[in-house]
Amino acid sequence: MASPDAPIIIKKIKKGGEAGHHGGQWKVAYADFVTAMMAFFLLMWLINTTSPQQKRGIADYFSPASVSQTTSGSGGILGGASLSSSGAKSSGSKDIVQQLAPEAPPDVTDNGQSQTTSHQATQGSETKADDAALTSAAQSLRQAMQDMPELAELSKQIIVDQTPEGLRVQLVDQEGRSMFNEGSAVPNDRAKVLLAAVARVVRQLPNRITIAGHTSAAPGGAKPPGDWTLSSNRADAARQLLQANGVDPDRIYQVAGKASSDPLYPDDPLLPGNRRITITLLREAPVLPSDAGP
DSSP: OOOTTSOOOOOOOOOOSHHHHHTTHHHHHHHHHHHHHHHHHHHHHHHHHSOHHHHHHHHHHHSOOOSOSSOOOOOSTTTTOOSOSSOTTSOTHHHHHHHHSOOOOTTSOOOSHHHHHHHHHHHHHHHHHHHHHHHHHHHHHHHHHHHOGGGTTTGGGEEEEEETTEEEEEEEOBTTBOSBOTTOOSBOHHHHHHHHHHHHHHTTSOOOEEEEEEOOOOTTSOOOTHHHHHHHHHHHHHHHHHHHTTOOGGGEEEEEEOTTSSOSSTTOTTSGGGSEEEEEEEOOOOOOOTTOOO
C-alpha cells in the first residue's frame, strides 16, 4: 500500500507530427518575399536613374514590332524576308490596286486616274517596307549592344528612335563619359567603339545617311561662335569613322554642325547629354516609274 506522503507524478505526453508536417516551408515563403522586395526596389531605382529618352528606348525594345511580314526563319536584317507587305498569301500590290481602283464602267473614259491610284498603292507598299526595314535595323542595333561586351557600359549613351525623317541614332555624352575631349574634334576610344557598333548595322541597309554634331550651351545661354565649327568637325569625324567601318561613302547625304541650336534637353541646355552626334537613316521616297506623268 502506497504511503500517503509519496509525491504524485503527472506525465504529459505531447503528440508530435504537426511541427514535422510544416517543416521549413515558412523559410521558403520568406525567401520568396525578400527576393520580390529586392526586385521591386531594384526596379524603382532603375526607373529613377534613367532619362526619359532611355525609358522610351526600353519601351521600344520590349514593344511587339513585326520585323517581317513573312514567316522566314532567317534572323538577320532583311535576311530571307521580302520587302513586299502583301506577304506570300496574296499576289502583291495588285490586290491593293484592285481594291482601290476597281474596273471602270464602260461609259467612263480613263483619263489616267487609275494609273495614279496604282502609283499611290505602290508608294504605300514601299513605305511599309521601308518602315519594316528601319524597325528591323533598330532591333538589330539594340541586339548588337547586348551582344558586344565592350558596349556593356556604353549602351546608355546610345538612343535609338524613329522620327518622320527616318531612324535616328544619337550618341550622347554623359557626365564623365564624353566622346570628344573638351574643345577637340578628335574622337576618343569611347566614340570609336560606339560608332563601330552603329556602322555594323547601318552598313547593311541602303538608306542615305545624315550626320549632325551638337554641342551644349555655355553658361548664361551664350552660343560661342566656335561651336559651329567644332560641331561640324565632330560630325565629319563621325562620318570618317563610319566609312572606315564599312559604310559606303555614296550613302552620306549630309554632314552638318548645329552647335547648341537643337538641344536634346531644352529645359537644361547645359547638360552633357546635349553634346551628341546624331545619325539618321533617311526614309527613301519611292522612285517614280519611267512612264509616270508629272
